[in-house]
Amino acid sequence: MADGNQAKPAERLSAQTQAMNGAQYVAGVLKEEGVKQIIGFPASELFDASAELDIRPIIARTQRVAVNIAEGYARATAGRELAVVTVQYGPGAESAFAGIAQAFNDGVPMLFLPTGYPRGSEAVAPNFESRRNFTHITKWCEAATRVADLPKLMHAAISRVRNGRPAPVLLELPVDLLAEKVDALPADHRRPRRSKPQADDGEVARLVETLLEAKNPIIWAGQGVLSASASQELVELAELLNIPVMTTPNGKSGFPEDHPLALGTAGRARPATVDHFLAKSDVVFALGSSLTRSYYILPVPDDKIILQVTLDEADLGKDYAIAQGVIGDAASVLKQMIDLIRRDYLPLGERPRPAAEIAAIREAFMEKWMPLLTSDSTPISPYRVVWEIMQTIDPRNSIVTHDAGNPRDQFCPFYVASSPGSYIGWGKTTQLGSGLGFAIGAKLARPEATVVNLMGESAFGMVGLDFETAVRCNLPVLTVVLRNNVLGGYAKSMPIATAKYDANRVTGNYAPIAEALGGYGECVTEPKSLRPALLRALNRIAAGQAALIEVVTHEEPRLAGLW
Template sequence: MKGVDVIAEVLRREGVEFIACYPHNDLIEACARIGIRPVVCRQERVGIAIADGFSRTTNGKRLGVFVMQHGPGAENAFPGVAQAFADNVPLLVLPAGEPTSRQGIKPVFSAYDNYGEITKWRAFVPSVDRIAPTLRHAFYRLRTGKSGPVLVETALDALAAELDGELRYEPVVGSRFGPDGLAVREAIDAVLAAQQPVIYAGQGVLYAQASDELVRFAEMLDAPVLTTMPGKSAFPEQHPLSIGASAITKPDHMMHFLREADCVFGIGTSFTRTLYGTNVPSGKVMIQATNSEEDINKDYVVQHALVGDAKLTLAALIAELEARGVDRGPGPRAEDATTRKNALLDKWRPEFESNEVPINQYRIIADLKQRLDPAATIITHDAGTPREQIISFWEAPTPRSYLGWGKTTQLGFGLGAIMGAKLAEPDKICINIMGDSAIGMVGMDIDTAVRNGIGIITIIFNNGIMAIESVALSNAHEAYGANFQGGHYADLAESLGAWSRRVEQPDAFLPALEEALTAAGEGRPAVIECVVKAGYIWPGRGEPGS
């Protein structure tokens, strides 16, 4: 058995269902020979996003894998892995490596050397006998502790070498750990002493599959819950205690509870300050439950730290509340949260019901909410204005019914991510909403969905400009037209084999959506290009009607 076949067999035994990939790498053929499907992308960044979206959708229980060429393939994949690292996504990256005799000779590109800052763990494999042991440790790292991409670079001579004897390899089981008991009791003391506690939940709740426990904990405290953007859907957003997800957008009801809070209880979150989230105002008692000590006291002064798996931590917290006889709700604070959320929706209703031409983006979001069952749908945004317009108003009722992402916000990520989601959940409607800038980055990979029969729906907001950059490029645009974007994206999609429609009137969107749903249900990707207004208001930036 050659080294390349050793890797393929390990992947098969670990339950890998497909590899996102771009040639040349002999591992693609080795995997195909034993029934592991290759999904060949148009560019490596999108291939990484496919693997990333698959891992996110399955909470890392089924892992995404990307395979690429040594040298230029590893170079091109770098930004995709950087995105996964920023969002702590577990995926396995398998570049070929230059022969061992060429290591350390400039300008030979070493993935091991260059990926050090954007991987959870990495290894270079110089010989065939080290392949299986290295992959065994890689899968353990992928399934244990704080998530992140893992890279194993294997030298070309190791891939071609013959393994002596039989391959001995069993699938790897990860480890979980719970918090210190005294820390749990002290955290409960602090949250019960608070008058206005708020829970801030991150994607650690999703990866731990602890949403039921989070609901129980919030109800026992009658504490409103907001989530991080990657954590959106960790708490059911139709629940009366939900106050939404954080992004640049700042809806009134969410900001009210966060400003008034005297204690913020973070669960499954790194508490990272970011432009693409809602930072916690000063003066709060901070409690942080995370599975990594790296997160504690990083950006905030944390009075109480709980280090452990989110599901085990929440179970311990619930048990402590039960022992003290605490069960407050849902109660008055849930009623207040619901009233304030309804006031936000009423305030923005004219946008949802708009008949403007060019089309108002909020009208499209309202039509999607009217037509689709959110529990049977997975939806994601792309970077920029579409993210901010949808995140406050699309209510995610079940875990991973929304893929939120973005401590780094690479335009075009959503297209690959939604392909990965569809591969993970083929029976669900999978929708990506992106702007004209994002489709300009990755539009040719619509062909990837076509060739592989991945029945996604992509909705493009085409307003001919980078709306979110209007202020930043005001002089450049006035003098040189620097902010113009252009294209007929429905024609592009059709040329690549997708079903497509260009929609210019608001009443035409729902009929187009029906046709798109039919096409996607038959395994044909669908693209709806919507000619929309250039406005870029959202809660916290501009008022409805402006």
């Protein structure tokens, strides 16, 4: 017989939650989702609520870099783990805007939980309302107005992070709401699963038929390949059909660049293999790519037949006229294509075998650039820095990234990314300094990896104090700063200001800053000293200390594919 004094379910729920406020409920949901850390800059009521549940706070020096760290974490985990950022209402949310815009344009999933002004004052000038102002740089942007709605709003927000086009999702949490008691249990939160949409069988058949009928098809692999963890399937399809593969800058490492069919990255600066095979192609199969036209991405010529597979229907025909567009997860569609080919089309008969041609063009390209890559000039050539990084790290257990401008254009064409996620390429918008946060986030996601960030001194000037975040949070990354005392490439955009007032000049020494912030710092002025310095820095980060190598270089205008 049941105990007559036993509490009813509603009474038990009320007793369990009587001490839980909105902030604690949100933190409890994050715990249920397996979140290991919450990134941001105080004040946010979510930091203490999360710390109570052993969710580690990662406090950056600026809100923008906090968002960059979350982006690096999301990219390094291929979105499999929830990246969460919180900042204070008003100035905190305002300062985070640039980082969220960068993540939105580069298609990176994260959960952004800014606090909000107390309800009733959020729309009073000059108060900054996140829900209103972030609408165009998030794919879902809402504010909680009743504490009772937190369970469904948190479920809806996380569902949108996990599904559809990867992008930031925002839920604004007013501070007075976070202090209210909530009559719900985080344990009742149902974790949303990720959906992996497949294509229609007829659509898959048309994709396969077009590729098989093409004389010189190529695959244009975007970030969607990395987001879907589809590299293995991409290699299988490329080998099955003997199709060369190039990647977008964001998709770099989605196809192993030491593979015989790899062409490299189709960025503004790129290897000769990309130009040769893109010009020669008749069909371009854009897989997991938005096909965005950008100054930083090589355009697809108008005479190509373009096939496109993407998760976002808004990508279809956005910037290019396409012959066929398919909505689907890159891995799912690849598996469908492979199954169809193996079932209905084997043996394929004689097909072009481009591997030898790729190797010959790559060899000639590298022969042309080796004098710069191995140059003994003083000041040091930035290409020598690229070369020495390539010689000193193991790409199989490393993650590298770059900053905007010349570091990206000098690094990307030459670095061979041999495993998925080993390179964080970025830049539909190119905010100087983003690479440092990306590196810290990547180290947070994969502590066993060697993480290297290449940046210029202008980028360091934007975010350099967040080197201390890497030191303080025990996230030892290696930052290599190219110092040539100029804003690289900017003189041509302001020749009069440069000639009359040295407007492109900057000054400073950066290794001492790293040491003052608690890291290892070293300045290199001679080419022969560069490799030993890098090895010393790698030993330091292996021992747990963030390191910075400052390299005095000359300004180098020559870029692969543009010179």
